Amino acid sequence: MPWPYLGPPREFLARHEAAWVTLPNSLYDPARGAELYERYLGELVMAEELGLDGVVVNEHHQNAYGLMPSPNLMAAALTRETSRVRICVLGNALPLYQPPTRVAEEMAMLDVMSGGRLIAGLVVGGGPEYYSTNVNPTEARPRFREALELVVQAWTRPGPFAFDGEYYRLPYVNPWPRPLQQPHPPVWIPGLGSPSTIAYCAEKGFGYMGVAYYAPPETFARQAAAYHEAVAAAGRAYDPELLGWLTTVYVADTDEQAVEEAATHLAYFQGTLAAGFVGPGKVWMPPGYLEAPALVQFLSELRALVEGPRPTDAKQAVWRRSPLIGSVDTVRRRLLEFVTGLRLGTVLALLQFGSLPADLTARSMHLYATEVVPYVRREAERHFAAQGWAT
């Protein structure tokens, strides 16, 4: 749920270092904010009307990229405005909650209120959130793992019980309500490709949602391959729905039209709103959040992307990071390739991104939901009926 009024990247970056943490909140206009919530919630409701399987909300703080510091509030509204779709909160940043049993409580509420439609995304939280909340990033990962353990126990273990962890010590864990889905709602974890996160998801039977929209699609392909290996290593049956790909999608009548209509809004998304999460300017990546070698690697990839040769052709420039922007035929073909090639059961389509206006969003969503998705679903089922998802 982006704030769309900051201007194109070059102009924005000349005035501000980032769209996160320090972007003055005087730029937020509550009256326009009210219109935006109305519009964005309407688009999520429209996803159900168009026949999509689920809607996704996420958590970010002190930024213009996503206006949902509490995605659970949005999900609560959606429990009343929808009746069929899965509601995926992707996710709650566990280390930011003290105690994280708050997350177990709110998500159980959402699951009960929605009639068991919740998908529980549990996340470490992005780097900028640690600057915004002052939670210690050097503890982020062990704290996340322990909090996740606590939340799952809170959902599944008869209470009251005591939890005695390194970070959380609670004499009485006994949340009311309990979730409707048993033993607990599906748990999905988004990741940037960290091998330990992928292995963890595979071991626990959690969904792994690859976030790679800032990078070429090969980056996600590598994550998918790593997930397949990890599932095999964990000795689990492969469930395609537990592998997801978060990517921008825009469908129009022709490739040219799609690229032309999407390009500036995509640039706003990747250049203006992501500024602060990725370079070229300040990257709010706190110390200890990634191990130093992983951070140095991340920064060198960012830099290669910023400084590397840019395709002069408009289509190639867009497709470098966003292959699912094009005509119905192009998006059908490419999506099917990804789904069958990577044994992908979940596509988290960013159908509104950056400053993409309501009319273009609605038209593209319509084409995607009615022309692309049914086709890809049918063809993929045919493909996997012949050879099985697991091979």
Next chain:
Amino acid sequence: MTSDVTGTAVEQSRAMTVEVAGRTVTSCRLGGGEPLLYLHGLCDVHSAGTPSEPPLFLARLAEQHHVIAPALPGYPGSSGLEEIEDVEDCAWQLVDLLDALDLTRVDIVAHSLGGWFAAELALRHPARVRRLALVAPLGLHVRGVEVPAFFGAVAPRGVGGMGEARRLLFADPDGDAATRALPDEMSRDAQLRWFGGLAGAARLGWRAPHFQSRQLARRLGRITTPVLVVGGHGDLLVPPVVARAWSDGLDAARRVEIAGAGHCIPLEQPDSARHVLAFLSDPGVTDASGNVDVDLPGVTDVSRTTGTTGS
């Protein structure tokens, strides 16, 4: 130890790794004579570990002392970060280190982050610290004094540019010292050292975003070790008003203010080591606890407290 006519140490430093209570601590050692423990700060991580060319400030100290400069926990070469929950743990890790080095009582020179830890050590274990020179020490919270947020200033950039960090840490951000310590283009090794070190600093520095402890402010007057406070005139993290609060709050403290220095005094004005050497060689600085009142021959720009304003 050999010295040229200008007194510059030309000896190579020696690396030493010791196992301390199951943790690894890597130190750089140079010089000879009485041992002197040097605890590094936020910006002179190069002085820990195994620099082929010891920083000038350490070399100056090594003209008269056997300098042992360990990497603080979490900094490259030293483990134990995950065992640190609070500054108490830090002080005990230093006690373990002193034990491992067989130093029952030692002079300590401590800069920046190291200064905070050294002060906490002296507060809790006065018998282990003979004299303490605090160079731009972090750790002290002074009500009403605002300082810039360190971790925001040193956040990486997608493309080059350590300018903001240099402006925060050096009086002359374009000078040699600053651009050598924090160049816009860092080698992979230098990046690993820098970002690895920041994780060490963040362990205790994150929750107190300016490395300031209110508890230390309340307890400062309980430190009985003779202390020299060396402040940088242009230090933004420990501005002169905070350096003064240190010397005012400490019994037995004297203060020197170094012109042309920001926070990274040892890198920017290595010659300031002479104040530390004078302090450590002054027979008037006793190793008895309590007030001391001495002159520092040859040192100008010294403000001295009588040691009665603390606590």
